[in-house]
Amino acid sequence: MRKQEDADKAILMMGFARLSVLGMSIALGVVCALFIFLVTAILLLNADPGDPYVGFNLKSLWIFIPGYSVSWLGGLIGAAMGGLVGIVLGFSIAVLWNLTHYVYIGLVVIRALWWRMMAD
Amino acid sequence: MNDQNKLNDSRIDNDLIHATVKLNTLLFACVLACIFGIGLFSLTYISMYRTPEGYHNFLNLLGVFLPGYTVSASGAWIGLLWGALVGAITGIVIYRIYARSIYSQVLNFLESPDMKESDIDRVTLKIEGHPLGIALGSFVAISLILSTNLLVIRGAAENSHHAGLLSHYLPGYSVSFMGSIIGAVELFIFTYILCQILSCVYNGVVSFSEGRNK
Numbered sequence: 001m002r003k004q005e006d007a008d009k010a011i012l013m014m015g016f017a018r019l020s021v022l023g024m025s026i027a028l029g030v031v032c033a034l035f036i037f038l039v040t041a042i043l044l045l046n047a048d049p050g051d052p053y054v055g056f057n058l059k060s061l062w063i064f065i066p067g068y069s070v071s072w073l074g075g076l077i078g079a080a081m082g083g084l085v086g087i088v089l090g091f092s093i094a095v096l097w098n099l100t101h102y103v104y105i106g107l108v109v110i111r112a113l114w115w116r117m118m119a120d
Numbered sequence: 121m122n123d124q125n126k127l128n129d130s131r132i133d134n135d136l137i138h139a140t141v142k143l144n145t146l147l148f149a150c151v152l153a154c155i156f157g158i159g160l161f162s163l164t165y166i167s168m169y170r171t172p173e174g175y176h177n178f179l180n181l182l183g184v185f186l187p188g189y190t191v192s193a194s195g196a197w198i199g200l201l202w203g204a205l206v207g208a209i210t211g212i213v214i215y216r217i218y219a220r221s222i223y224s225q226v227l228n229f230l231e232s233p234d235m236k237e238s239d240i241d242r243v244t245l246k247i248e249g250h251p252l253g254i255a256l257g258s259f260v261a262i263s264l265i266l267s268t269n270l271l272v273i274r275g276a277a278e279n280s281h282h283a284g285l286l287s288h289y290l291p292g293y294s295v296s297f298m299g300s301i302i303g304a305v306e307l308f309i310f311t312y313i314l315c316q317i318l319s320c321v322y323n324g325v326v327s328f329s330e331g332r333n334k
Contacts, residue, residue, distance in 0.1 A: 006131075007132050008133055010226050010230065011133065011136050011137055011222075011226055012136070013243045014225055014245075015140035015141075015143065017243045017244060018244055019245050020325065020326045022325055022329065023322040023325035023326045026321060027247075027321040027325065031314055039289065043288055056178075056282070056285070057282060057285065060177075063166065063171055064163065064167075064170075089155070093151060093155060096150075096151040096155070097147070097151050100147040100151060104143070
């Protein structure tokens with residue numbers, strides 16, 4: 001049976017665990033690519049081509065994703081570019097998450113040293 | 121072991137867990153505030169420079185929900201503030217719901233006989249798909265209900281052709297109270313599945329990296 005100190009240590013390590021930058025980049029890349037491909041494919045399979053509003057907003061994604069269109073080829077291009085966007089997004093989230101924790105720990109250490117110095 | 125037993129485990133310091141969750145909620149809110157704020161700011165500028173003259177700029181539709189926002193230089197700054205606010209709220213809600221799984225994660229560690237103490241010294245966060253799916257799924261579902269009913273309350277339901285297009289992805293959805301509930305349930309399921317995929321890929325990469333480093 002593990003003790004109280006183990007539990008405290010586990011809580012702190014889980015609270016301050018780092019996010020894997022590689023893992024987050026790949027995972028969000030996959031999810032974003034899949035998402036763009038799915039929304040394009042669902043529209044291609046379901047929508048009524050005569051409806052003037054269909055694809056009206058989705059096709060505007062070409063502004064952000066060069067080469068994108070509401071077509072099967074466009075969906076693949078969108079998935080590739082969306083994957084790239086997801087990688088950048090995942091990278092940013094993981095780096096910012098880890099960085100904010102390092103900054104917080106750094107501030108706590110500096111504050112502790114400051115108070116120790118003042119006490120001396 | 122049920123939730124009550126988890127909370128009553130004498131080895132787990134509830135105050136320490138609350139303090140850790142509070143800190144991480146704040147940090148996650150800061151991270152998402154940065155990402156959403158800078159993201160909307162960048163999208164606005166890209167949209168401004170890449171949209172041909174006379175072409176409908178669909179980002180302007182966000183102005184319905186974010187007062188003052190337009191695709192313009194000043195609108196980008198307003199978008200930065202709105203993005204930061206929405207990101208912070210998103211971060212708080214998602215992490216608070218996700219954090220409910222921390223008790224069970226700590227208990228799993230305490231009751232895992234094959235885990236050594238040295239394992240937690242170099243711990244990399246593992247993402248639990250189920251609580252993340254519940255958290256993100258609930259958030260987007262509630263957002264859909266709120267935004268749809270905002271349109272209904274404003275009396276703009278009849279003219280909300282763009283919002284109505286969601287029915288292609290969420291069968292049964294319409295700009296009405298009942299339609300928003302049906303859409304929210306479907307959106308919850310869709311988001312939950314995406315979260316499970318995210319956690320599977322992420323945890324797979326982390327396990328692979330740890331296996332190579334051992």
